[in-house]
Amino acid sequence: xxxxxxxxxxxxxQTPFAKHLGRSEYDMAVEAILAACxxxxxxxxxxxxxxxxxxxxxxxxxxxxxxxxxxxxxFACTAWGGGGAASTVxxxxxxxxxxxxxxxxxYRSRARGKQxxxxxxxxxxxxxxxxxxxELPGLNQWHVPHGLVSAFQEMAMIAMRHRIDYGxxxxxxxxxxxxxxxxxxxxxxxxxxxxxxxxxxxxxxxxSDPLRLFDCCIETDGAVALLVVAAERARDCREPPAxxxxxxxxxxxxxxxxxxxxxxxxxxDGAPRAARQxxxxxxxxxxxxxxxxxxxxxxxxxxxxxEDYGFCRRGEGGPFVEKGGLAWPHGRLVCNTNxxxxxxxxxxxxxNLNEAVRQIRxxxxxxxxxxxxxxxxxxxxxxxxxxLLRR
Numbered sequence: 001x002x003x004x005x006x007x008x009x010x011x012x013x014q015t016p017f018a019k020h021l022g023r024s025e026y027d028m029a030v031e032a033i034l035a036a037c038x039x040x041x042x043x044x045x046x047x048x049x050x051x052x053x054x055x056x057x058x059x060x061x062x063x064x065x066x067x068x069x070x071x072x073x074x075f076a077c078t079a080w081g082g083g084g085a086a087s088t089v090x091x092x093x094x095x096x097x098x099x100x101x102x103x104x105x106x107y108r109s110r111a112r113g114k115q116x117x118x119x120x121x122x123x124x125x126x127x128x129x130x131x132x133x134x135e136l137p138g139l140n141q142w143h144v145p146h147g148l149v150s151a152f153q154e155m156a157m158i159a160m161r162h163r164i165d166y167g168x169x170x171x172x173x174x175x176x177x178x179x180x181x182x183x184x185x186x187x188x189x190x191x192x193x194x195x196x197x198x199x200x201x202x203x204x205x206x207x208s209d210p211l212r213l214f215d216c217c218i219e220t221d222g223a224v225a226l227l228v229v230a231a232e233r234a235r236d237c238r239e240p241p242a243x244x245x246x247x248x249x250x251x252x253x254x255x256x257x258x259x260x261x262x263x264x265x266x267x268x269d270g271a272p273r274a275a276r277q278x279x280x281x282x283x284x285x286x287x288x289x290x291x292x293x294x295x296x297x298x299x300x301x302x303x304x305x306x307e308d309y310g311f312c313r314r315g316e317g318g319p320f321v322e323k324g325g326l327a328w329p330h331g332r333l334v335c336n337t338n339x340x341x342x343x344x345x346x347x348x349x350x351x352n353l354n355e356a357v358r359q360i361r362x363x364x365x366x367x368x369x370x371x372x373x374x375x376x377x378x379x380x381x382x383x384x385x386x387x388l389l390r391r
Contacts, residue, residue, distance in 0.1 A: 004281055007093040007104075008234035008241035009389065011040025011227035012354040017191050017345035021111070021221040028223035029058050029109035030066050036225040041238030042103060047227075049074035049101025051091045053084060053108055053348060074101040082295045082379030083270070085349030086387045089376075090247035092228040102229065108350045109223035152216055152298065156208035158381075159300035163210060166315035168303060170210070172322065174201035176299040177214045177342055179327040184339025186365045191220055192343040215299040217341040224350040226357070242360040242389040245373070246282035250274035251383035271308035271380035279310065282388050286310045289388075290371040291359045292333055293352040295379040296340040302326075305380045306333070328366040337366035352376055353387075360391050 013035025015021070015028045037044045044067040050060050054077040064070055074095040078084030092104040136144050148154050162168050178198055184190035196214065204213035234241035250273035266272065279285060286309060294305040303317035311333055312320040326335040338344045338355035345351050356374040358364040377386040 001097055002281065003090065003093040003097045003244060004246055005231055005243055006097040007228050008231050008243045009089070009226050009353075009357050010229050010234050010237040010239065010241050011036040011038075011042060012225070012357050013037070013039055014189070014224045014347075014351065014354060015222050017189060017220050017222040017347075017351075019191065019218070019220055023111065023221065025056075025109040025111045025223070026058050026063065026066070028111070028221070029063060029107055029225070032109065032223035032225040033063075033067065033105060033107055036105075036107075036227050039239055040227045040229075042227060042229075044068055045070045046103045047105045048072060049092065049095045049104035051076050051078065051088045051095075051104060051106045053077065053081070053088070054079045055081065056108060058109055074104065080379075080381075080383050082297055082349050083381055083384040085295055085378035085385075086247070086353070086376050087249045087378055087385035088350070089226075089228065089244060089353060089387045090249055090385055093244045093247055096228060096230050102233070104228040105225060106228060106350070106353075107223065107225040108348050110347055111221050112219045112346075152211055153208045155298045155301060156211045158304075159210055159298065162300060162304060166318065168300065168318040170202055170212075171198065172303060172318035173210075173212070173215050173299040174198040175321040175324070176296070176302045176326060177201050179321075179324060179331065180296060180336045180340045180342045183328055183337045183366050184343035187337075187339050187344060188365070190339040190344040191218060192339065211298060211300070214342075217297045217346045218343070220345040220347070222345050222347055222351075224347045224354055226350070226354060240361045240391075242357045242374070242391070245284075245388040245390040246278050247385065247387040248274040248277035248281065249383065249385035250277060266308070266314065269308070269380070270382040270384040271305065271377070271386075274377075274384055274386050275309040278386050278388060284373065284388070286375075288373055289333070289375045290373050291337060291356070291368045292335045292375040292377075293340070293356050294335060294377050295349045295352070296336055296342050297346070297379060299342070301380055302335070305377055308380050309375070309377060309386065329368070334366075334368050337364050337368070349378060356389050360389055
């Protein structure tokens, strides 16, 4: 079985984004889902499949009760945080292709302040480390005692390895941040809309060497949802569909985060493995892509993603982004036209998927002229995945 051209995204919805909305995650999820249903012209009672993140604090049973109790026939969770961002659509397309569901909901809702899912206890919302037990679970027992407490510390080590190997610079990081911020300036949905220069980027405080504040994604509240249906049904929906041309998921040789950066070649990590699957299924090459969306939780990982997915050779990601290489409208590869997670909102990458659909429809605030093919990747840490959407 293949998912190639078997499914399409026909509805997208979201809440406003802000650093703090003071709303429960259930409340925001319902708003985004109803907006996606309205966008598609599909009743929420028609939903019979759900894909969510495993760290999602809302659940199918209570959420669907608020949507009129549709009959659920398929449900799945994608793991590994941002690594599972694009995989949500892969799982939805699999359910459609297998005949397990006809209308699959994909969503993510995040209240990153102390507001809980019910508006009360902080242990049901907020930052995940506030809900950890005193005994460190899993890999954290090896990482936390040595100072790898949060994602930016871990990614700083990965970024430093890339700098040592290939000479990547602060200017390269700044090119990513500035391009995505300029896209956000044109996007009324974005949280960060103040223009940024390379000098602004370099002046931002050092967070964890070599990462500066403006190399890191923002923290926001908000929810995003999308609807996936069979390709033959998509043409009857309210808005132009974005067909799922191909999708892939992969894990590297080592699942222990940083272990694969000691001696294992980068080509055997999850993202390069997913890339080989993706291009093989799609029958196209990176040169055919009109617009790309990388999981921009940190600027260096965008540069590495360009290399992982074959948009440039290993070690050439830094020079690739120079002189507005990712910037709309004339960059070498226009990327993250919503502002991404660096400047629009951090909803674990699902907002990038919605923007990819807007590019296919021609409704983006930074539209790529004649856009036919959009690439969307999850975080290029293990495991991960990517999808290609076509007009």
